Amino acid sequence: MEWKPDRTAKKAVYKQIADYIENGISTGLFSPESVLPSERLLAKELGVNRSTIVAAYDELQSLGIVERRKGSGTRVSTDIWGISHKRIPNWGRYMEDGSFLPNLPLVQRIRSENQNQHVINLSSGELAPALLPHKQFQSIMADIPFLDHLGYDHPHGNEALRETITKHVHQYKNIHVSADSILITSGAQQALHLIIQCLLKPGDTIAIEDPSYCYSLPVFQSAGLKTLLLPVDEDGVNPDDVIEFHKKHRIRMLFLNPDYQNPTGVKMSLVRRKRMLEISSNLGIPIIEDDPYSLTSFNGEVSSMLKSMDENGNVLYISSLSKIIASGLRIGWVIGPSNVIERLADAKQQVDFGHSIFPQWAANEFLKSASFNNHIHMIRKELKERRDAIVASFDRFLKKDVDYFVPEGGIHVWCRLKQPVNEQQLLEESMKRGVSFVPGSVFGSQKGYIRFTFGREETDVINEGIARFAAALAASR
Numbered sequence: 001m002e003w004k005p006d007r008t009a010k011k012a013v014y015k016q017i018a019d020y021i022e023n024g025i026s027t028g029l030f031s032p033e034s035v036l037p038s039e040r041l042l043a044k045e046l047g048v049n050r051s052t053i054v055a056a057y058d059e060l061q062s063l064g065i066v067e068r069r070k071g072s073g074t075r076v077s078t079d080i081w082g083i084s085h086k087r088i089p090n091w092g093r094y095m096e097d098g099s100f101l102p103n104l105p106l107v108q109r110i111r112s113e114n115q116n117q118h119v120i121n122l123s124s125g126e127l128a129p130a131l132l133p134h135k136q137f138q139s140i141m142a143d144i145p146f147l148d149h150l151g152y153d154h155p156h157g158n159e160a161l162r163e164t165i166t167k168h169v170h171q172y173k174n175i176h177v178s179a180d181s182i183l184i185t186s187g188a189q190q191a192l193h194l195i196i197q198c199l200l201k202p203g204d205t206i207a208i209e210d211p212s213y214c215y216s217l218p219v220f221q222s223a224g225l226k227t228l229l230l231p232v233d234e235d236g237v238n239p240d241d242v243i244e245f246h247k248k249h250r251i252r253m254l255f256l257n258p259d260y261q262n263p264t265g266v267k268m269s270l271v272r273r274k275r276m277l278e279i280s281s282n283l284g285i286p287i288i289e290d291d292p293y294s295l296t297s298f299n300g301e302v303s304s305m306l307k308s309m310d311e312n313g314n315v316l317y318i319s320s321l322s323k324i325i326a327s328g329l330r331i332g333w334v335i336g337p338s339n340v341i342e343r344l345a346d347a348k349q350q351v352d353f354g355h356s357i358f359p360q361w362a363a364n365e366f367l368k369s370a371s372f373n374n375h376i377h378m379i380r381k382e383l384k385e386r387r388d389a390i391v392a393s394f395d396r397f398l399k400k401d402v403d404y405f406v407p408e409g410g411i412h413v414w415c416r417l418k419q420p421v422n423e424q425q426l427l428e429e430s431m432k433r434g435v436s437f438v439p440g441s442v443f444g445s446q447k448g449y450i451r452f453t454f455g456r457e458e459t460d461v462i463n464e465g466i467a468r469f470a471a472a473l474a475a476s477r
Helices: 013-027 039-046 050-062 091-097 105-113 134-142 159-173 187-199 239-249 270-283 338-352 357-367 370-397 423-432 459-475
Strands: 066-069 073-076 182-185 205-210 226-233 253-256 287-290 315-320 332-335 402-405 412-417 449-453
Touching (some): 013 050, 134 357, 159 182, 159 357, 182 187, 182 338, 187 287, 187 332, 187 338, 205 239, 239 270, 253 270, 270 287, 332 338, 370 402, 370 459
Parallel strands (some): 205 226, 205 253
Antiparallel strands (some): 066 073, 315 332, 402 412, 412 449
């Protein structure tokens, strides 16, 4: 056999062998029902251990490509061609080879477990049902007018909604912008995807916070980007770190979550915000400002957005209604230079021909109503009560086990475990006891941290959840 596996390749040797045999079946090198070389013979020909061939054959058997019978060897499956003699696609291989990577296994595990209604959810970044404006939206939908246009809307999104957003960001965040500089997206997540796909290329170096929600997103790796991690302290990212990284790596884009950062809950100081803008202008590095939480400020004071201080068009500002109204609305937006917005809008048109008119209409009606301001005041009050409840639970059940940062807004608390523990085992123990959290490694390089979310459950349920977690922690040691 002339072919040999490449031992320097990232793909495991047994997978290379499985791919080679599968390709040989497709091209006719190995015909249907033909017997493949024995494990010992193939191992000798390829210069690998027999266990490697066993793993390769096991892989092919799991995909239905070969049949293995004791005493008869391994042969190409008799059913591989189907009754019509047409090849059945190897969907498992297609899924493995796709360029868009799946979520981290830990993230998939947590999301799957949260579908169980008996699990106390201290992991999902969404609001409790009681905090959603159900009655207001029922009233809005009951008064829905006759819509004379049900076709595709403006490429940037519904004009009335964009005009309302200009007033909204001016009133609450001191951002001055025209409707032409806004693109409506399917939540902040789509905005992030569009920016990465349209403004960056494989091999580009970007900088994100460490820890960071962005670290958990496979979209950066799928796009072939090199990611640098900027440490976060109680005042956010240190601007000096950006300068040092840029000298060595030539940063192409900077991703920041300045207000009640996910997962730490910290707020970047005004001094650092101004310095970040100065660095951005001096070095020509665009900043992506992700702002889902600023309006949740418990004392009602909203910090100066980077975008509100941006005099040169260096900042692309992303926000949404997911964390303050309802995640299911899927209403987000990007604010930036008009030519950039045009580029992103063109890409969005290719993906979905623009956003659905109905959630845009509902969002516009609620945003411009008096109910919105009352709703924000309610959200702040309720979230603060939940924050206080989880902090009280820490002091009751985990005082000797964790250190934590008390946020002044947002929905997350970042905890450091005082003693090392196997996070996978801890997560499994917690799941058994019916409570979910997110291990810190999902968000960055540091281990021994945990993110709890207090926006999803009621105060008494939060208390029970932390009690269950404390029992799981004790059992994991």
